[in-house]
Amino acid sequence: MEMKHALYYKSQKIITNTLIHVFLISVAVTCLYPLIWMIVSSLKTQDMIFKDISLIPHQFRLENYVQAWKEGGFGRNFINSSIYTVSVVFGIVIISSMAAYAFSRLRFVGSKFLFIMFMAAMMIPIPGSFVALYVLLNKLHLRNTPIGYILCMINVGLSTSIFLLKTFFDKMPKELEDAARIDGCSKLGIWWHVALPLAKPVLAVVIVFNALAVWNEYILALIIFDNRKFMPLQVALQTFQGEFVTNYPLLMAGLTITALPIILVYLFMQKYIIKGVTQGAVVG
Amino acid sequence: MRIKATLENYTFVLPAVAIFSVFYVIPFIWVFQLGLYDWDGISFTRSFVGLANFQEIFTQDKFWWQSMWNATYITIIALTFQNILAFMLAWACDREIKMKNFYRVIFFIPPVLSEVVVGMAWRFIINDIDGANIINRMLAGIGLGGLAHNWLSDPNTALTTVALVHCWKGFGWGFLIFLAGLQTIPRELYEAARVDGASSWQSFKNITIPLMIPVMVLVAILTVLGTMQVFVLIVSLVGGEFAGHTSVPVLRILASMRGSSRFGYACAQGITFGMILVIISFIQYRFSKKGH
Numbered sequence: 001m002e003m004k005h006a007l008y009y010k011s012q013k014i015i016t017n018t019l020i021h022v023f024l025i026s027v028a029v030t031c032l033y034p035l036i037w038m039i040v041s042s043l044k045t046q047d048m049i050f051k052d053i054s055l056i057p058h059q060f061r062l063e064n065y066v067q068a069w070k071e072g073g074f075g076r077n078f079i080n081s082s083i084y085t086v087s088v089v090f091g092i093v094i095i096s097s098m099a100a101y102a103f104s105r106l107r108f109v110g111s112k113f114l115f116i117m118f119m120a121a122m123m124i125p126i127p128g129s130f131v132a133l134y135v136l137l138n139k140l141h142l143r144n145t146p147i148g149y150i151l152c153m154i155n156v157g158l159s160t161s162i163f164l165l166k167t168f169f170d171k172m173p174k175e176l177e178d179a180a181r182i183d184g185c186s187k188l189g190i191w192w193h194v195a196l197p198l199a200k201p202v203l204a205v206v207i208v209f210n211a212l213a214v215w216n217e218y219i220l221a222l223i224i225f226d227n228r229k230f231m232p233l234q235v236a237l238q239t240f241q242g243e244f245v246t247n248y249p250l251l252m253a254g255l256t257i258t259a260l261p262i263i264l265v266y267l268f269m270q271k272y273i274i275k276g277v278t279q280g281a282v283v284g
Numbered sequence: 285m286r287i288k289a290t291l292e293n294y295t296f297v298l299p300a301v302a303i304f305s306v307f308y309v310i311p312f313i314w315v316f317q318l319g320l321y322d323w324d325g326i327s328f329t330r331s332f333v334g335l336a337n338f339q340e341i342f343t344q345d346k347f348w349w350q351s352m353w354n355a356t357y358i359t360i361i362a363l364t365f366q367n368i369l370a371f372m373l374a375w376a377c378d379r380e381i382k383m384k385n386f387y388r389v390i391f392f393i394p395p396v397l398s399e400v401v402v403g404m405a406w407r408f409i410i411n412d413i414d415g416a417n418i419i420n421r422m423l424a425g426i427g428l429g430g431l432a433h434n435w436l437s438d439p440n441t442a443l444t445t446v447a448l449v450h451c452w453k454g455f456g457w458g459f460l461i462f463l464a465g466l467q468t469i470p471r472e473l474y475e476a477a478r479v480d481g482a483s484s485w486q487s488f489k490n491i492t493i494p495l496m497i498p499v500m501v502l503v504a505i506l507t508v509l510g511t512m513q514v515f516v517l518i519v520s521l522v523g524g525e526f527a528g529h530t531s532v533p534v535l536r537i538l539a540s541m542r543g544s545s546r547f548g549y550a551c552a553q554g555i556t557f558g559m560i561l562v563i564i565s566f567i568q569y570r571f572s573k574k575g576h
Contacts, residue, residue, distance in 0.1 A: 020376045021383075027373060028390045030452070033418070034405045035393070041408070050412060095299045102296035109290075114297060121308055125561045127513060127534055128554015131541050132311035132318060135325065155307035158300055187292055216398035218516045219534075223542075234400045238520065241404065248408065259401045266396045270389060273396070277457065278464040 042252035068253035077236035091154040100165035122159040205276040319552040337552035351531040358447040359511040366451035370458030378466040395456040403520025465499035501572035
């Protein structure tokens with residue numbers, strides 16, 4: 001009787017676990033299917049793309065990538081996207097860590113008010129702000145310029161980064177800073193030599209999330225750039241599709257060029273991404 | 285000496301405050317100001333029209349409310365289908381199960397991709413009616429080949445297709461947050477319930493669900509805010525508003541600005557939409573407070 005009971009439970013557990021795996025695997029396959037399709041298609045010729053429907057590539061036309069990079073113009077846009085991502089993330093790290101350090105450690109009139117203002121910006125959605133931003137950039141003669149885009153994107157990332165860094169600095173023990181102060185270190189020196197190195201784990205979260213956000217950004221790039229030579233990949237892809245509607249292998253190569261760096265960054269930095277998502281969840 | 289120290293403190297926040305004032309505060313004020321004007325974005329003169337823009341939105345602009353309804357429709361599908369799926373997946377991964385990490389890595393790939401990439405890749409698949417479009421092939425396989433068609437160029441199915449691709453892209457967020465929430469529930473609670481003879485359904489209903497309510501509210505708020513503002517996915521998936529069938533508020537604002545050069549009206553639409561979003565989040569928040 002006992003035996004039978006145990007056997008019953010064991011087999012029930014195996015069945016449940018199998019069902020759960022079937023469910024999880026089918027969702028995982030659905031996640032990967034479009035990506036595999038995209039990569040396989042990017043290696044085909046134009047006439048094979050709608051004929052050969054197997055997921056195993058029979059053609060390896062790496063020329064498609066060369067063509068997309070040069071004639072498709074994606075090389076230029078890839079470099080643009082890289083420049084924007086690196087400079088925006090660099091700007092955000094420096095500017096937001098300085099501000100966060102001041103909000104956490106230094107005393108000055110209006111510090112609370114300023115901090116609340118940054119936090120309010122994080123909470124209030126203003127869906128029409130790009131209209132006003134367009135007008136503003138026109139007035140400043142910064143529209144259709146890389147520097148205008150970079151400044152706008154730094155602003156987009158500031159609030160959340162300040163919040164994450166201030167939360168970290170608040171919990172950081174003060175002893176090390178005190179020691180540095182006694183050694184005659186200036187405030188800027190303490191921020192640079194003591195606070196920033198200690199904040200590495202949070203800085204990783206800030207860097208990864210802002211890099212993803214800038215690389216994937218669309219709306220501001222759309223309204224700021226008229227000229228394809230300044231455009232980042234996301235907007236250039238749309239323009240390309242408008243011009244070469246039917247050249248699917250090149251478009252798929254362009255999409256792969258755009259998606260691959262993000263997927264690689266994600267796979268290498270997933271620890272920080274998962275941490276960021278769960279931390280961000282606590283924030284809300 | 286004191287003055288020097290104070291000035292030094294201000295230099296720390298100066299760059300952040302300067303950028304924030306120019307690129308956030310000024311546009312924020314201008315949106316509210318421009319909303320009261322009729323202006324084409326270029327002319328030196330603009331005419332003050334008071335609340336006429338808002339009056340037009342609330343009384344005449346049928347396309348605006350259609351776009352609000354479309355966004356609401358996508359949001360309802362995301363709130364139900366996407367979040368239930370995310371919760372089930374998180375619950376499955378919270379158990380003692382093999383390859384947990386593998387699933388977690390895969391499920392968060394769609395959220396890190398851009399909407400442009402996701403939209404274009406899916407568009408390519410869905411447009412390939414009898415090739416890559418696996419659903420059509422399955423329909424044909426079970427003898428329902430008549431139902432197979434291009435889901436995106438049919439006005440009746442375009443919006444639902446958009447909603448489903450949106451769910452594909454977004455469920456990973458909910459999944460990760462739910463999983464983090466589930467992992468904070470102490471295992472002893474389940475053990476104790478089992479000793480007391482509770483079935484797994486009972487402990488799910490009486491332990492998991494009540495403890496997860498705050499997390500569910502959080503995911504719901506994030507889903508609403510994110511989904512109502514969807515538009516890049518629609519541009520890359522459908523190509524635009526598809527004669528109103530797939531129009532959403534942000535696309536309407538963009539159309540007022542770039543299509544009909546009505547900058548004031550676009551700002552008024554933005555304010556209206558922002559207010560609606562704030563009110564919805566506030567109601568959800570209050571609702572969750574009451575539930576406790």
